[in-house]
Amino acid sequence: TQQQNKASKRLTFKERSALCGNAIAQKMFQIMEDKQTNLCCSADVKTCDEVLALAENVGPYICLLKTHVDIITDFSEDFIGKLQGIADKYNFLIFEDRKFADIGNTVKSQFGAGIYKIASWTHITNAHSIPGPGIIEGLRQISVESSKGKQVNHGLLLLAEMSSKGNLATNEYTKTTVQYAEENNDFVIGFICRSKLSSDPTLINMTPGVHLEVKGDGIGQQYLTPNKVINQNRSDVIIVGRGIYRSENQAEAAKKYRDAAWKAYQVSLK
Amino acid sequence: TQQQNKASKRLTFKERSALCGNAIAQKMFQIMEDKQTNLCCSADVKTCDEVLALAENVGPYICLLKTHVDIITDFSEDFIGKLQGIADKYNFLIFEDRKFADIGNTVKSQFGAGIYKIASWTHITNAHSIPGPGIIEGLRQISVESSKGKQVNHGLLLLAEMSSKGNLATNEYTKTTVQYAEENNDFVIGFICRSKLSSDPTLINMTPGVHLEVKGDGIGQQYLTPNKVINQNRSDVIIVGRGIYRSENQAEAAKKYRDAAWKAYQVSLK
Numbered sequence: 001t002q003q004q005n006k007a008s009k010r011l012t013f014k015e016r017s018a019l020c021g022n023a024i025a026q027k028m029f030q031i032m033e034d035k036q037t038n039l040c041c042s043a044d045v046k047t048c049d050e051v052l053a054l055a056e057n058v059g060p061y062i063c064l065l066k067t068h069v070d071i072i073t074d075f076s077e078d079f080i081g082k083l084q085g086i087a088d089k090y091n092f093l094i095f096e097d098r099k100f101a102d103i104g105n106t107v108k109s110q111f112g113a114g115i116y117k118i119a120s121w122t123h124i125t126n127a128h129s130i131p132g133p134g135i136i137e138g139l140r141q142i143s144v145e146s147s148k149g150k151q152v153n154h155g156l157l158l159l160a161e162m163s164s165k166g167n168l169a170t171n172e173y174t175k176t177t178v179q180y181a182e183e184n185n186d187f188v189i190g191f192i193c194r195s196k197l198s199s200d201p202t203l204i205n206m207t208p209g210v211h212l213e214v215k216g217d218g219i220g221q222q223y224l225t226p227n228k229v230i231n232q233n234r235s236d237v238i239i240v241g242r243g244i245y246r247s248e249n250q251a252e253a254a255k256k257y258r259d260a261a262w263k264a265y266q267v268s269l270k
Numbered sequence: 271t272q273q274q275n276k277a278s279k280r281l282t283f284k285e286r287s288a289l290c291g292n293a294i295a296q297k298m299f300q301i302m303e304d305k306q307t308n309l310c311c312s313a314d315v316k317t318c319d320e321v322l323a324l325a326e327n328v329g330p331y332i333c334l335l336k337t338h339v340d341i342i343t344d345f346s347e348d349f350i351g352k353l354q355g356i357a358d359k360y361n362f363l364i365f366e367d368r369k370f371a372d373i374g375n376t377v378k379s380q381f382g383a384g385i386y387k388i389a390s391w392t393h394i395t396n397a398h399s400i401p402g403p404g405i406i407e408g409l410r411q412i413s414v415e416s417s418k419g420k421q422v423n424h425g426l427l428l429l430a431e432m433s434s435k436g437n438l439a440t441n442e443y444t445k446t447t448v449q450y451a452e453e454n455n456d457f458v459i460g461f462i463c464r465s466k467l468s469s470d471p472t473l474i475n476m477t478p479g480v481h482l483e484v485k486g487d488g489i490g491q492q493y494l495t496p497n498k499v500i501n502q503n504r505s506d507v508i509i510v511g512r513g514i515y516r517s518e519n520q521a522e523a524a525k526k527y528r529d530a531a532w533k534a535y536q537v538s539l540k
Contacts, residue, residue: 044376046383070340070386071379101371101398103434104489106314109341113316115385116340128371130400130429132436134490141489159400164373166402166450168443176438219374219411220404 010234010268011201013038020202024093024123024155025189028204031063031091032237038230038265039258040064040095040206042241046071048079054245055083058254059090064124066095066239069116080121096122099159103131104138112142119146119154126157126192129177136180140187155189160197163209164220194224195233208239212260217242226257230264237261280504280538281471283308290472294363294393294425295459298474301333301361302507308500308535309528310334310365310476312511316341318349324515325353328524329360334394336365336509339386350391366392369429373401374408382412389416389424396427396462399447406450410457425459430467433479434490464494465503478509482530487512496527500534507531 017029032038041058043051043065051072055065065087069075087094096118100107107127112119119142127135139156147153160177162169169177178197181188190204191197197205211223229235238261240254247253287299302308311328313321313335321342325335335357339345357364366388370377377397382389389412397405409426417423430447432439439447448467451458460474461467467475481493499505508531510524517523 044379046379068376068379070384071376073383073385075385097372099371101369102367103432103491105487105491106338106341109314109316109338113343114340115343115345128398128400130398130438131432131434132438132490134434134436137489162373162401164401164404166404168400168402168446173438173443180436217375219407220402221373221375 012269013236016201020189021186022152022155022189022202025202025204028063028093028124028155028189031093035060035063035091036262037061037063037258038237038261039254040066040237040239041244041254042066042097042208042239043245044068044071044241045245046073048072048074048076048082052079052082052086054250055086057250058244059086059092061251061254061258062090062092064093064095064237066097067122068097069118075116084121093123094121095124095126095157098125098127100125100127100135100139101130102135104134107135107138108142111139112146119143122154124155124157124189126159128159129173129180133180133184136184136188140184143187152187154187156187157190157192157204157206158188160191161193161195163194163207163222163224165222166220190236193235195229195235204237205235206237206239207233207235208241210238210240210257211243212256226260227264230261231268234268236265282539283506286471290459291456292422292425292459292472295472295474298333298363298394298425298459301363305330305333305361306532307331307333307528308507308531309524310336310507310509311514311524312336312367312478312509313515314338314341314511315515316343318342318344318346318352322349322352322356324520325356325360327520328514329356329362331521331524331528332360332362334363334365334507336367337392338367339388340368345386354391363393364391365394365396365427368395368397370395370397370405370409371400372405374404377405377408378412381409382416389413392424394425394427394459396429398429399443399450403450403454406454406458410454413457422457424457426457427460427462427474427476428458430461431463431465433464433477433492433494435492436490460506463505465499465505474507475505476507476509477503477505478511480508480510480527481513482526496530497534500531501538504538506535
């Protein structure tokens with residue numbers, strides 16, 4: 001795969017933007033090109049104030065902010081409004097990392113309803129393919145409803161590979177996930193993966209478990225470097241959590257990861 | 271597998287209760303024996319009042335009430351107290367069907383923190399094995415912490431098989447999931463599955479997608495009957511959602527499913 005990846009010339013984010021049917025995928029590529037960043041920052045912090053402070057600090061350097069609303073102890077609708085304000089100010093998208101993993105009928109309620117009303121504010125969310133294509137259809141129905149019944153209003157990422165030890169997203173599982181994505185690329189805009197998986201240029205590859213220093217966390221996480229991910233593995237976006245939010249200077253750490261990932265992208269275009 | 275299942279004599283729930291190291295598994299088997307029910311009811315309804323009314327209606331007929339707190343529009347801590355009161359009154363356990371599906375570090379926060387503080391009130395929860403054994407370890411750490419650091423305080427079910435069309439919980443995926451469960455049977459108390467999967471008698475098999483009338487829901491769900499699940503497939507507990515909560519008489523529907531599943535269990539003992 002690595003040799004195949006090297007053999008074919010890599011399209012630029014700008015070129016891929018022009019090919020997208022999904023408006024969120026198109027916007028995502030445009031932001032990446034405009035801000036020269038393929039960095040997504042994970043806001044794995046536990047209060048609204050911490051998320052908002054992180055968003056302010058890293059806003060200039062990211063294309064995407066990844067949230068876990070269900071770990072925030074003081075979540076409120078007010079918080080969402082403030083987060084959207086920061087996203088507008090710095091021109092990044094929001095990605096609720098919900099990892100939907102239930103049957104179609106259940107994820108409809110989890111995406112559209114409940115306390116969080118995720119569909120009303122996130123641009124991107126993600127799902128495991130394990131329940132089969134019904135999960136994509138359930139989420140799509142809610143996405144269409146929330147755009148007043150015209151078309152999908154979100155981009156969905158499928159988890160095709162994971163970064164944790166002993167994970168089962170391998171071989172046939174990964175292949176079938178890629179197939180489900182390609183068959184639904186009006187709504188599915190890409191993957192959570194370790195490396196480029198599809199020849200469809202509209203699908204965005206995002207890779208978590210990235211750290212400038214390669215090590216583990218003691219409960220299964222296994223890290224990769226930005227150069228390995230973007231240049232060698234031909235992924236598009238690095239997702240960085242602890243390497244940024246735990247840094248004493250979050251802005252500086254974000255800039256460092258942004259620079260490393262963007263440089264790896266530029267090298268890979270040659 | 272069906273022939274192997276038939277060949278070995280089935281242990282009673284009472285016999286299996288005595289073998290359990292996990293206190294929740296033991297309690298579960300005891301309730302099943304005492305109340306003569308192997309019915310779990312899914313409370314897939316969207317307000318606190320609807321969940322509480324359903325719990326009151328079906329309480330006498332169930333061993334377990336399955337919740338999705340994240341689809342409830344008016345969730346409050348007060349609601350949890352009321353639900354626990356009904357569970358005590360009718361002697362059933364609570365199962366938050368969270369389908370955890372993230373790496374160990376993230377599920378710790380999702381289980382222990384956030385608005386829902388799931389670990390503080392549920393007896394049983396479930397997880398996908400896809401991230402690898404780190405997800406079990408992360409959840410176990412929170413379970414131990416919430417019991418003041420002595421031992422696990424919950425039972426975890428792993429999703430080993432699913433009921434939806436095109437699902438990927440098959441073959442090697444299912445086998446490895448069974449292995450992860452057997453290796454962690456202090457904390458993992460069983461499976462969400464289609465049929466009996468392990469020879470470990472302390473592991474409880476629970477099967478969703480059960481309906482007295484076999485049909486689908488149009489977005490991937492495929493139903494099985496109680497007799498097929500409990501007698502032929504040697505599962506232990508049927509999980510029934512729409513067949514009960516959408517019924518005009520929820521108590522009567524629950525009694526009907528309880529009777530069918532308990533009869534199938536009794537037949538299978540002969």
